[in-house]
Amino acid sequence: MSGTYDLRRTAVLLVDPYNDFLSEGGKIWPRVEPVAQEVGLLGNLRCVVGSAREVGARVVFVPHRRWEPGDYETWDHPNPTQRSIMERHSFARGTWGGEFHPDFQPQPGEVVIHEHWAQSGFANTDLDFQLKQHGISHVVLVGLLANTCIESTARFAMELGYHVTLVRDATAAFQPEMMHAAHELNGPTFAHAILTTAELVAALREGAA
Amino acid sequence: MSGTYDLRRTAVLLVDPYNDFLSEGGKIWPRVEPVAQEVGLLGNLRCVVGSAREVGARVVFVPHRRWEPGDYETWDHPNPTQRSIMERHSFARGTWGGEFHPDFQPQPGEVVIHEHWAQSGFANTDLDFQLKQHGISHVVLVGLLANTCIESTARFAMELGYHVTLVRDATAAFQPEMMHAAHELNGPTFAHAILTTAELVAALREGAA
Amino acid sequence: MSGTYDLRRTAVLLVDPYNDFLSEGGKIWPRVEPVAQEVGLLGNLRCVVGSAREVGARVVFVPHRRWEPGDYETWDHPNPTQRSIMERHSFARGTWGGEFHPDFQPQPGEVVIHEHWAQSGFANTDLDFQLKQHGISHVVLVGLLANTCIESTARFAMELGYHVTLVRDATAAFQPEMMHAAHELNGPTFAHAILTTAELVAALREGAA
Amino acid sequence: MSGTYDLRRTAVLLVDPYNDFLSEGGKIWPRVEPVAQEVGLLGNLRCVVGSAREVGARVVFVPHRRWEPGDYETWDHPNPTQRSIMERHSFARGTWGGEFHPDFQPQPGEVVIHEHWAQSGFANTDLDFQLKQHGISHVVLVGLLANTCIESTARFAMELGYHVTLVRDATAAFQPEMMHAAHELNGPTFAHAILTTAELVAALREGAA
Numbered sequence: 001m002s003g004t005y006d007l008r009r010t011a012v013l014l015v016d017p018y019n020d021f022l023s024e025g026g027k028i029w030p031r032v033e034p035v036a037q038e039v040g041l042l043g044n045l046r047c048v049v050g051s052a053r054e055v056g057a058r059v060v061f062v063p064h065r066r067w068e069p070g071d072y073e074t075w076d077h078p079n080p081t082q083r084s085i086m087e088r089h090s091f092a093r094g095t096w097g098g099e100f101h102p103d104f105q106p107q108p109g110e111v112v113i114h115e116h117w118a119q120s121g122f123a124n125t126d127l128d129f130q131l132k133q134h135g136i137s138h139v140v141l142v143g144l145l146a147n148t149c150i151e152s153t154a155r156f157a158m159e160l161g162y163h164v165t166l167v168r169d170a171t172a173a174f175q176p177e178m179m180h181a182a183h184e185l186n187g188p189t190f191a192h193a194i195l196t197t198a199e200l201v202a203a204l205r206e207g208a209a
Numbered sequence: 210m211s212g213t214y215d216l217r218r219t220a221v222l223l224v225d226p227y228n229d230f231l232s233e234g235g236k237i238w239p240r241v242e243p244v245a246q247e248v249g250l251l252g253n254l255r256c257v258v259g260s261a262r263e264v265g266a267r268v269v270f271v272p273h274r275r276w277e278p279g280d281y282e283t284w285d286h287p288n289p290t291q292r293s294i295m296e297r298h299s300f301a302r303g304t305w306g307g308e309f310h311p312d313f314q315p316q317p318g319e320v321v322i323h324e325h326w327a328q329s330g331f332a333n334t335d336l337d338f339q340l341k342q343h344g345i346s347h348v349v350l351v352g353l354l355a356n357t358c359i360e361s362t363a364r365f366a367m368e369l370g371y372h373v374t375l376v377r378d379a380t381a382a383f384q385p386e387m388m389h390a391a392h393e394l395n396g397p398t399f400a401h402a403i404l405t406t407a408e409l410v411a412a413l414r415e416g417a418a
Numbered sequence: 419m420s421g422t423y424d425l426r427r428t429a430v431l432l433v434d435p436y437n438d439f440l441s442e443g444g445k446i447w448p449r450v451e452p453v454a455q456e457v458g459l460l461g462n463l464r465c466v467v468g469s470a471r472e473v474g475a476r477v478v479f480v481p482h483r484r485w486e487p488g489d490y491e492t493w494d495h496p497n498p499t500q501r502s503i504m505e506r507h508s509f510a511r512g513t514w515g516g517e518f519h520p521d522f523q524p525q526p527g528e529v530v531i532h533e534h535w536a537q538s539g540f541a542n543t544d545l546d547f548q549l550k551q552h553g554i555s556h557v558v559l560v561g562l563l564a565n566t567c568i569e570s571t572a573r574f575a576m577e578l579g580y581h582v583t584l585v586r587d588a589t590a591a592f593q594p595e596m597m598h599a600a601h602e603l604n605g606p607t608f609a610h611a612i613l614t615t616a617e618l619v620a621a622l623r624e625g626a627a
Numbered sequence: 628m629s630g631t632y633d634l635r636r637t638a639v640l641l642v643d644p645y646n647d648f649l650s651e652g653g654k655i656w657p658r659v660e661p662v663a664q665e666v667g668l669l670g671n672l673r674c675v676v677g678s679a680r681e682v683g684a685r686v687v688f689v690p691h692r693r694w695e696p697g698d699y700e701t702w703d704h705p706n707p708t709q710r711s712i713m714e715r716h717s718f719a720r721g722t723w724g725g726e727f728h729p730d731f732q733p734q735p736g737e738v739v740i741h742e743h744w745a746q747s748g749f750a751n752t753d754l755d756f757q758l759k760q761h762g763i764s765h766v767v768l769v770g771l772l773a774n775t776c777i778e779s780t781a782r783f784a785m786e787l788g789y790h791v792t793l794v795r796d797a798t799a800a801f802q803p804e805m806m807h808a809a810h811e812l813n814g815p816t817f818a819h820a821i822l823t824t825a826e827l828v829a830a831l832r833e834g835a836a
Contacts, residue, residue, distance in 0.1 A: 074736060075760040076346070077372040081398050109701060114741050117753060119399060123368035124753035126744060132579025133702040137285070137553065147390075148398050152368070155361050159332035161550025163286040181356075181390035189290050189357050190328060283527060284551040318492060323532050326544060335535060335542035341788025342493040346762065370759025494764070495790040499816050537817060541786035555703070565808075566816050570782050577750035577779070581704040599774075599808035607708050607775050608746060 005207040011058040011136045012048060015121055015143030015150055017104035018064070020090050020097035022144070027090055027097050031174045032144065038176075039169040044197040046103055048142050048170050051201045053107065055208035058134060061100070061112040062121035062143070062153065066093035079118060081148070119152035128160055138163040140200065142170040146182040158190045165193040167200050214416040220267040220345045221257060224330055224352030224359055226313040227273070229299050229306035231353075236299055236306050240383045241353065247385075248378040253406040255312055257351050257379050260410045262316065264417035267343060270309070270321040271330035271352070271362065275302035288327060290357070328361035337369055347372040349409065351379040355391040367399045374402040376409050423625040429476040429554045430466060433539055433561030433568055435522040436482070438508050438515035440562075445508055445515050449592045450562065456594075457587040462615040464521055466560050466588050469619045471525070473626035476552060479518070479530040480539035480561070480571065484511035497536060499566070537570035546578055556581040558618065560588040564600040576608045583611040585618050632834040638685040638763045639675060642748055642770030642777055644731040645691070647717050647724035649771070654717055654724050658801045659771065665803075666796040671824040673730055675769050675797050678828045680734070682835035685761060688727070688739040689748035689770070689780065693720035706745060708775070746779035755787055765790040767827065769797040773809040785817045792820040794827050 020026040022042065029036075036042070052059050065071070067089045072078040078086070085091075091098040106112050111134070114125040121127050131139070139162050141150050150171050157164045168183045187194050195203065229235040231251065238245075245251070261268050274280070276298045281287040287295070294300075300307040315321050320343070323334040330336050340348070348371050350359050359380050366373045377392045396403050404412070438444040440460065447454075454460070470477050483489070485507045490496040496504070503509075509516040524530050529552070532543040539545050549557070557580050559568050568589050575582045586601045605612050613621065647653040649669065656663075663669070679686050692698070694716045699705040705713070712718075718725040733739050738761070741752040748754050758766070766789050768777050777798050784791045795810045814821050822830065 070736070074738075076762055077401055077760070079367055079373075079399050079401060109697070111701075114752070117756065118368050119364065120368050123365075124756045125741070126751035129577070129579045129744065129751045132555070133704070135555065135703055137550070147395055151395070152364050152399075155328065155364060156332075156368075158288055159327055159329050159361070159365075159547070161547045164288075175394070177390075178394050181386075181394050185384070185387050185390050186356055186360070186395075190288050190361075192286055192288060279527070283529075285553055286551070318488070320492075323543070326547065333544035333547045334532070338535065338542045338786070338788045341764070342495070344494055344764065346759070368756070370756045495819055497785055497791075497817050497819060536786055537782065538786050541783075565813055569813070570786070570817075573746065573779050573782060574750075574786075576706055577745050577747050577783075582706075593812070595808075596812050599804075599812050603802070603805050603808050604774055604778070604813075608706050608779075610704055610706060 005057070005138055005203055007055055007057045007204065007207045009135055010138040010140065010207070011060045011131060011134070012052040012140045012142060013060050013062050013121060013153065014049060014104060015062045015141060015153060016064045017045070017061070017100050017143055018091050018097060019099055019101055022101040027088060032172050035174070035176060035179060036172040039172060041170065041172045042103070044167070044170040045142055047197050047201060048140070048167060049104060051204050055204045057204060058136065059107070059110050060130070061106050061110065062127060063112065063115050064091055064149065065115040065117050066091045066098040068093050082118070119149045120156045121149065121153040122156040122160060131162070138165070140165040140167065142167050144172060146171040146173040147178040151182050151186060154187070155190055164191045165195060165200065166191045167195055167197055170197050214266070214347055214412055216264055216266045216413065216416045218344055219347040219349065219416070220269045220340060220343070221261040221349045221351060222269050222271050222330060222362065223258060223313060224271045224350060224362060225273045226254070226270070226310050226352055227300050227306060228308055228310055231310040236297060241381050244385060244388060245381040248381060250379065250381045251312070253376070253379040254351055256406050256410060257349070257376060258313065260413050264413045266413060267345065268316070268319050269339070270315050270319065271336060272321065272324050273300055273358065274324040274326050275300045275307040277302050291327070328358045329365045330358065330362040331365040331369060340371070347374070349374040349376065351376050353381060354387070355380040355382040356387040360391050360395060363396070364399055373400045374404060374409065375400045376404055376406055379406050423475070423556055423621055425473055425475045425622065425625045427553055428556040428558065428625070429478045429549060429552070430470040430558045430560060431478050431480050431539060431571065432467060432522060433480045433559060433571060434482045435463070435479070435518050435561055436509050436515060437517055437519055440519040445506060450590050453592070453594060453597060454590040457590060459588065459590045462585070462588040463560055465615050465619060466558070466585060467522065469622050473622045475622060476554065477525070477528050478548065479524050479528065480545060481530065481533050482509055482567065483533040483535050484509045484516040486511050500536065537567045538574045539567065539571040540574040540578060549580070556583070558583040558585065560585050562590060564589040564591040565596040569600050569604060572605070573608055582609045583613060583618065584609045585613055585615055588615050632684070632765055632830055634682055634684045634831065634834045636762055637765040637767065637834070638687045638758060638761070639679040639767045639769060640687050640689050640748060640780065641676060641731060642689045642768060642780060643691045644672070644728050644770055645718050645724060646726055646728055649728040654715060659799050662803060662806060663799040666799060668797065668799045669730070671794070671797040672769055674824050674828060675767070675794060676731065678831050682831045684831060685763065686737050687757065688733050688737065689754060690739065690742050691718055691776065692742040692744050693718045693725040695720050709745070746776045747783045748776065748780040749783040749787065758789070765792070767792040767794065769794050771799060773798040773800040774805040778809050778813060781814070782817055791818045792822060792827065793818045794822055794824055797824050
């Protein structure tokens with residue numbers, strides 16, 4: 001699968017680039033690290049985000065809910081991930097772990113979407129609305145995790161009518177078989193393109209030519 | 210994981226029970242058959258649907274778009290599954306393959322949702338609305354395919370605030386590793402319960418006691 | 419307020435053009451007729467739809483639920499309009515009143531959206547999705563009623579990120595003060611343009627030049 | 628129209644209770660004041676919120692976007708209200724006008740929804756999700772303005788499957804005819820109950836008996 005991109009209508013969605021996920025010392029980094037190192041996650045994220053800015057494609061930040069005291073406690077049925085967050089306090093607001101990694105900071109004019117409570121960056125947020133107000137029809141998903149937030153955001157994007165691109169080495173997961181599921185088993189049923197970082201960057205540059 | 214069910218607030222969502230998926234001679238049955246036979250799909254679907262009706266839980270039909278001439282042809286970017294449907298005409302309207310399997314026919318008063326265009330039974334349909342108008346807070350997903358329509362419908366249900374139950378032997382997929390991905394890798398991150406048919410039926414009967 | 423339209427990205431949404439609303443002998447026509455005659459509704463609808471087709475803007479049909487036996491009966495809380503439809507059987511499926519007016523028939527390739535249950539053509543339907551798959555960013559709303567289905571569809575369109583145009587003489591309502599409310603009190607808070615048919619047609623032709 | 632309320636499933640949605648709307652010195656108070664004084668808005672809001680807390684119905688805060696520098700500037704088509712906010716900086720974040728009125732402060736455990744960009748408290752926010760996670764099926768809308776945010780939130784609530792109650796003297800608008808439009812022309816087509824504060828409080832107490 002390949003992709004061609006009208007850069008005025010393309011956005012890179014950078015999902016959950018928190019220190020807890022991406023930095024040494026982050027709470028979830030140890031579970032992500034093996035796959036992240038194998039695919040070269042940090043370097044590829046820098047490359048995707050840098051290339052998008054260079055060619056003039058929009059970068060949109062899609063952050064998970066930063067944990068606060070009381071979160072989920074009055075809900076009828078938090079999901080398993082949320083129950084686990086109630087214990088480990090991932091992405092806690094006001095802490096270093098809940099800040100974006102220093103290499104992935106919003107630039108002036110870049111949109112930061114409302115925090116999502118679960119997996120999909122579209123669910124219960126202004127992501128679809130902000131994409132429409134900026135004329136976006138094509139989304140490229142990078143960040144974490146391949147089989148949870150990235151996959152749910154991608155599945156929602158397709159159902160909402162967007163053209164969806166996954167980038168197989170600009171994401172990670174807790175286990176290699178989760179990457180396999182995301183990119184070989186599930187992604188091919190709903191995504192319009194599944195590229196490597198190198199292929200994506202080439203396609204973006206082609207769009208800029 | 211287990212589940213307890215208030216039967217007045219519980220619905221079984223029966224996804225895509227078409228002859229093309231479930232019957233000898235159906236267009237997609239050959240790709241589903243190995244897993245379906247292994248898990249005992251048809252018997253388990255009969256058991257889930259029969260038990261739900263018996264205890265008074267609502268059964269809701271969640272059908273895929275029945276293919277019609279012209280489908281997807283004017284769209285900017287049909288997804289890979291839709292491009293394939295344009296060739297093989299799955300679930301074609303007016304044909305046997307696009308009828309529900311004879312054992313899975315709506316009973317008087319049972320709700321049939323608008324057809325979904327892609328994978329999620331909630332996307333671009335009245336499923337969420339109909340569930341609310343019938344007081345449903347808990348959904349149990351059965352039917353096809355485990356890693357596409359069932360998984361997307363389940364991911365959407367969780368994001369919409371429903372309690373979500375998967376039934377590991379009342380669904381099927383093209384390959385065993387897709388079942389593994391749905392129930393061991395992805396489902397445990399978003400579903401509130403992942404049961405066998407036997408466990409579900411026991412829980413429904415407990416709810417009726 | 420004025421409007422400029424990129425015709426490839428503009429759709430006319432024709433809402434509920436049923437015989438019951440628009441034709442002599444229709445069940446609701448007597449309540450619509452005074453305002454319809456005053457603004458020249460039928461002629462203006464023909465003009466808007468004809469002009470859109472002429473210049474190559476897309477015409478999209480947005481139909482209300484056609485009443486069927488059983489409708490709303492199992493719902494927890496049908497709204498007042500739905501309770502009234504349960505008695506008068508407006509737009510009954512399979513009847514002349516539930517057919518589109520003969521002058522407003524879908525042409526080959528024109529999209530007909532899923533039927534909406536209440537007022538908004540976006541709610542519980544595939545309207546947003548179909549607009550995205552056809553590259554639409556600007557919607558022009560015509561049809562019935564100005565303060566119910568047209569207004570709700572317009573309010574939803576704005577919230578979804580679309581540019582919204584109302585056409586003050588290509589709609590009608592049961593009372594003149596409902597037209598006033600729609601176009602002078604409420605519309606100016608959410609619509610991007612409120613035009614006459616003549617102004618709209620001029621703007622569409624300008625877009626085609 | 629009357630209403631009966633299961634208090635465990637009922638929420639009062641308090642929309643936009645900002646100083647800019649409700650307090651002497653607020654930026655928009657002068658335009659709201661005549662109608663607010665006439666209906667006794669402040670006293671009625673205190674009465675509705677106090678009664679809800681007393682009987683154990685949930686109070687949910689539904690706040691408008693607090694203006695920040697840069698808001699709407701990169702959007703393709705801000706609506707007329709948003710264009711006006713760009714000039715007058717209503718509900719500016721970090722200012723007194725963008726704080727809730729002192730009598731309407733969230734109590735511990737009360738949910739504050741994501742800020743809405745336009746009129747509907749459901750659009751692009753987590754309101755529907757939070758209501759589901761708290762088992763709510765019935766919503767009572769109070770706050771501002773009757774024909775914009777209250778009406779759009781109410782129209783969306785009905786389309787989402789909720790039972791909707793308007794309270795005719797616990798809201799206000801810029802002109803009396805806007806109140807008339809909201810409660811006599813439009814509300815009766817979509818709302819399940821339109822009550823006075825006194826009638827609502829009696830119904831809530833009945834629910835508590």
